[in-house]
Amino acid sequence: MMERKYYEINEAAARRSKEMMSFDDYREGSATAAYQQEVEEIYKLAEKVAERRPDAAEKAEKLADQYAKLLADYYNTNFRIDQMCPSVMIAGPANFPVRKKEKQNQAWDRNREKYERCKEIEDKIRNLLSGKEIITSGDPEVIEKLKNKLANLEKAQETMKAVNAFYRKHKTLDGCPDLSWENIEKLKATMNDSWRADPKPFESWALSNNSAEIRRVKERIKKLEVAKSQPADRKEYDGFSVEEDPEAMRIKLIFEEKPSAEVRDVLKKNGFRWSPRANAWQTQLTNNGRYRLERVLKELEAC
Template identity: 50%
Template sequence: MKNREEIIEATKSGKTSTQTYYKINETAARRANDANSRYDYNPGSATAEYSNYIDKAIAIAERQKKRVDPMYHQKIDSLLDIYARKLAENMNKGYEIAGRVPSILIAGGSNFPTRKKENQNAAADRNMEEYREIQSLLDKIRSTGMGGISADDPQAIEKLQIKLAGLEKSQETMKAVNAYYRKHKTLDGCPHLLPEQIEKLKADMSSQWHLEDKPFASWALSNNNANIRRIKARIENLTRKEKFAFVGWEFDGGKVEINREENRLQVFFEGKPDPDTRAELKSGGFRWAPSAGAWQRQLTDNAFLAADTINAIAPLTGIKPTELQRKARRRKLEEMK
């Protein structure tokens, strides 16, 4: 990007985080100040405000890295950089909008361009809506690595495979421990458990709720096995999805694109769609994303089924979106032969 600066080393409390700070348009910030304030602009104040935002975001990211497995650190860094870039773009756009029409206190009431001011206010409202969405990225940073594994995660398959390996190891351990107990009628000396684990299992077996004469109850093995099957199915589904040859299309007044990185099917209009079209999009599960400038939903087969029903985004070719995907997959299969 043209407004990307050199990487700055930000040292906080003895810890060093490397994060790119993006350039703030000081000229636009000064113009916005002069159009809305009687006070002189303090040079560099807009950049300082932006840097303060980013410093706080870095602190949030560093705290989250300490809480989660290192496998999530790259995602946290990626979210942090997206936040830094989009915030700079949003602030610069805000200054540009604010400088379009001077305040009535500055310009005076005579021949004040009311219509231009209304357009300016509408643009400022849209920019503020985007600002709120950008701030929500901080919540994504705070939650990274704390919940389940999302299909949106580019490392989803790798993480699921790690989780599967852990479940399979647990299953084998439970079976081996039960077999040892069945043979020896004691857990003492069991090679599959640590001493503290043996003592914990003994305590569990002596409790009233432990009804079966074995360390690990049948339901525990059954539930774990069900989780193994579920994780295997998710891995298979995501692996198959990665091989899909999704394709976008053009429609009258815009285009549909595949965003693999964000795992989204995105609809871009040349202008603002009419209320009926917006209602169709919403009923089809599409939501407006100001940061992307697109209507979008998660990239799944259901997204294309929904697109089939939205007349406003029908492909110019006359072929339904789902059929376009089938043709693309057939072509890819032919290429793989």
């Protein structure tokens, strides 16, 4: 069972928020309980990932922690925004601070983006569970993940061939050792609904498409292995250097001194993030990353 990490919910702010929005009494601890219930569901989802895909367990747990932290920030910020202006029900319509309410609404909209990011994190965990997560070339573990994907594709190809062979021989799927009872029933239903006169458990197009995906993944692994074997390329500039690190799959900007706030803003808006471990500002080593580096270099010339 994964260790749950809950972040503090400001109960005092939650109570004041309730008082600004409703005549109902605030139930002590209710905001914390609601928050923890949402986080618990995410951890349960992450545990399913760990059970089905042990290789993705650590990533799922990290995503669950990110969700828990961001959700707490969303709630606490919302409680502060609630206190900017009471509801018209509490304040009454006379001399109601319309301008203040407009600012409050704008703040709510901005804070809503945090909750939407929480939903994006949840989607990432669900994609891990289904095996549909996007494997980017900038991921330091891209080759390992692609090899896992390749193994699953090859296993699926062999299973489809074995099931088709069993069906050709026995004219039934009952007792097929390569399928669970549930999958046998699903395939039977699919075959019964088929327009073909003589349907197969897995049609030729399914085997062909999967085979093409196997070839594509193999080729991608080959190209990435060649790229990662190249030595790091480093160029020196005035006050900093730029390094392409194929092993880490990162483009790194290494400054001699801490860059100014203006320079940091340029880096951030172009997708570079500070890495204490690498002691550098970095982004993914992709063609898009190189394009953003060119923009950074042009903007730094003007600073």
